[in-house]
Amino acid sequence: MKPTNSTKLILLVSLTLLMVFVAASIASAKTYTRSCGAKYTVSPSSFRGTSWSFSFTGKGKIGYYNPNKARERARRNIDECIDTHWARRTATGRPAECSQSNLIYNYPVGSMIVDLSTNICRLNPGHDTIRVNIGVLYSGKAGCTLSNNSWQRNVVRNFQVHCPTQTPLY
Secondary structure: OOOOHHHHHHHHHHHHHHHHHHHHHHHHHOOEEEEEEEEEEEEEOOOOOOOEEEEEEEEEEEOOOOHHHHHHHHHHHHHHHHHHHHHOOOOOOOOHHHOHHHOEEOOOOOOHHHHHHHHHHHHOOOOOEEEEEEEEEEEOOOOOOOOOOOOEEEEEEEEEEEOOOOOOOO
16 A cells, blocks of 8 residues: 555654654753853952952853853852852851852852951951951853843942951061
8 A cells, every 4th residue: 555645744744743852852851051250359448458359160050052041040059159158157168059069169268257367367467357348240151140230249348357366477
């Protein structure tokens, strides 16, 4: 029995739908990763002094191709790290939100208050206390600014840091 044109058409449509379904399944199984950068800056606000800064990266993963959404997740991971670490600034060690388990890379701060006071006081010797502003500058492509198109934010203003006792070198 010879196939009719309608049978051929049904077979062709079925095969096309099957190919589309298989292609969509393969594409949905892939994970896409994008990143945003962050530069954390601690600057004296009580006098003109030397700032302490460091950079790190946040990544975002998404199961479908949308690079801006993946970058939005990266930015949210960065913000989650910053907010959590500041909220737990007196704790020893860095929170999990600032580690690779949360897709945060090259984050150098362990204990926030210890690292902050050690570094800002070392860069600005001769002070018992220093008031500082702490801010973050973001970098990356679209999506890293979220919906508010913000490339920077203040974490805290005029925070008082107590400098460790500085022993003379003689």
